[in-house]
Amino acid sequence: MSTDIYTIDVFKNLSLTFSEREIIRSCFTEKSIKKGEHLLLNGEDVNSILFVLDGCLRTYFIDDKGKEHTLQFAVYDWWISDMMAYFSETKALLNIECIMDATVFEIQKNSLEKLCIKIPVFNRLYRDKVEGSIVGYQKRIISILSQTATERYLGFIEKYPDIEMSIKNYHLASYLGITTESLSRIRKELSSPK
Structure with a gap:
């Protein structure tokens, strides 16, 4: 089932001409992904960005010892x-999995x-999202460095x-x-009556 990109909250409030809407619509491809599928694997080229409409994806990497480290969950x-x-035009270090x-x-x-060049309002939207993700990553680093495991879980x-x-x-x-x-242990402690 195809979804009109303009029914999505992030896009529907943009002030765009009909022509600009059609240009944006032509640039996005809708994809349905099943749980367990990978959209990106370590070592592949990274030529695109995904906007999540529903479901959940995660980015992770695997260290030299074979241990997985989840960096991000992406939801609506x-x-x-x-x-x-993507930005440095190098091969992927991360994997993206549909969970x-x-x-x-x-x-x-x-x-x-x-x-971003042709449609200033879209450029502003994209810039706001990138700035928000930078803030999010910095908050995540600070929480890992300064919070207890329980605080991170509650966050x-x-x-x-x-x-x-x-x-x-x-x-x-x-x-x-x-x-x-x-x-x-954390879940058990939090669910125990005080």
Whole structure:
């Protein structure tokens, strides 16, 4: 089922001419992704960014010891890609996996650049999203460095209220920087009557 990009909150309030709307519509490709599918693997070229309409994706990398580290979950109204590779035009270091059936809009790098040049209001929207993601990453780094595991878990629940029970424990534990055993202990402590 095809979704009109202008029914999505982030786009529907943009003041655009009919021509600008058609240009934007032509630059995005809607994709349906099933749970377990990968949209990007380490070592691949990164030529696009994905806008999440529904479902949930995660970015992760695998260290030299084979351990997975989840960097990001992307849900409705989030953009996701391997931004390091995308901006530096290098091969992907990260993997992107669908962890809940999802619908995304994909835009190629050359199309995104074209939209940013031709349509100032779209450029502003994209810039706001990039700035927001930079802020988000810095907050995440600060939380990892300064918060307890319980505080990080509570922050996750606040940020992603609808996905906790739909994702695997080891994905959440790796995102929080803890073991699955520690995650179970934290949940047990929080659910125990005081």
